[in-house]
Amino acid sequence: MTQRRQRNLEKLTKAVTHIRLIEANPGKLAALDELAPVYLALCQQYVTLFCTDEHPDKFHAPVFVTPLSERWHRVVIQQAAGIAQSWRTNRANAYQGYLDDLLDYHEQQADGTLDAQTKEPTWKEWDVPALRQICIQANTNVVALEPSQDSTFDYWLKISTLEFRKQLLVPVKLADYHRQTVKGKTINTSVTLNKRDTGWWLTLSYDEVVMVQTPLGAPVVGIDVGIANFVTTSTGKHYGTFHGKLRERQKRDRGKRRRKAKLRKCLEKKGGKTLPSTTSRSGQRLSRHVRQEINRAVNQCFQEHQGYQLAYEHLSVATMKHKVRAMNSYMRASNLGHIPKQIAWNAAKRGVQATSVKSAYSSQECHVCHYVDRKNRPNQHTFCCRVCGHQVHADLNAATNIAQRVGDTELIACTDKKAIKALLMRRHDA
Ligand SMILES: [Zn+2]
Secondary structure (H helix, E strand, O other), X not given: OOOOOOOOEEEEEEEEEEEEOOOOOXXXXXXXXXXXXXXXXXXXXXXXXXXXXXXXXXXXXXXXXOOOOHHHHHHHHHHHHHHHHHHHHHHHHHHHHHHHHHHHHHHHHHOOOOOOOXXXXXXXXOOOOOOOOEEEEEOOOOEEEEEOOOOOOOEEEEEEOOOOOOEEEEEEOOOHHHHHHHOOOOEOOOEEEEEEOOEEEEEEEEEEEEEOOOOOOOOEEEEEEOOOOOEEEOOOOEEOOOOOHHHHHHHHHHHHHHHHHHHHHHHHHHOXXXXXXXXXXXXXXXXXXXXXXXHHHHHHHHHOXXXXXXXXXXXXXXXXXXXXXXXXXXXXHHHHHHHHHHHHHHHHHHOOOEEEEEOOOOOOEOOOOOOEOHHHOOOOOEEEOOOOOOEEEHHHHHHHHHHHOOOOHHHHHOOOHHHHHHHHHHHHHO
16 A cells, blocks of 8 residues: 555546535435434444454445345445444554554663653554444445436435335435536536535546556656655755744643643532633644644645655554654644645545655654664754764755655555564665
């Protein structure tokens, strides 16, 4: 997955969200409301099965009893397999992250650089996901989307119900901006239905194909991701930072949350009923703002590197944790993870070749002699090789390593951090 190289086409699926299902008359959607809990319960049964005893299989034979039709049953199995598959992938990544942390811990213990407060990493087994929200990923066998001939509505949804051969007909009206977006596009036949407190919502999607336009053999620019510099390129440029304004805002926000928590405690003691929420709205705003700044930085980086192909790091949970910890948790890992996602998205959208490479030791490896050592980093900004003495900005060294890792088949073949370190040290010795 990390080394995917597609040469020609990139298919982007775009969603058209927030289409409200109109309840033309009261009780119109009752048949859908009846179906929802049955669907959810069966989906949960398969999710549990696929997360525990069996491998997630979209074409698994039906094994549970349900009042749903066979077609609906198939849809449930497909959706459950998808949920279980991503849960299994995330769990496996987290477990690998734990093993990497453990390796780091023992390495630091061995070379005497272990911080006295650092605890040995432990693993807590994940719970099987519990489905709470009603989300139905339906295909055309159970929910058919048909263009409306009538000008009042855009589409009709024909939904199969619990009752044999009885279909529910729901009119769909698009907002003007939705209509503009889908103009001339072919809407995909599979749709998503979500039930919220506010009612039923429909999501449509359509595909767009973008050609990769980067010529073969285009020069590679490596991208290092960080907090002091959101993006550093191997061409020696920096884009965006969490320092300065964003950091000030984050500090203010943290203070605000602390004061709120204090007030809450105080009110609880007095037995007050309405307590101020500790989830801070300004925190959410800050998070959104960080993402906007990241988007701006990535955009600018793309604009200034036309004609290049890109290499960026595949950020594992462990790497993100490491990078964030290194900067005193200035920024939540989820925000840092937004950078590679944004790079991948921009590349796909613009038809630029971008390859994600393994990031292990990219910040500790000397790009000149390949010597790997934590001590090659005397401080956050500086890389200074303990063997050959090569000195350069730390992020630039990492970006250069990342650029060099494109098409490095030996490195791609390494299955864990240990193998990568052994390979790099063999190269150093050579
Ligand atoms: Zn060196």
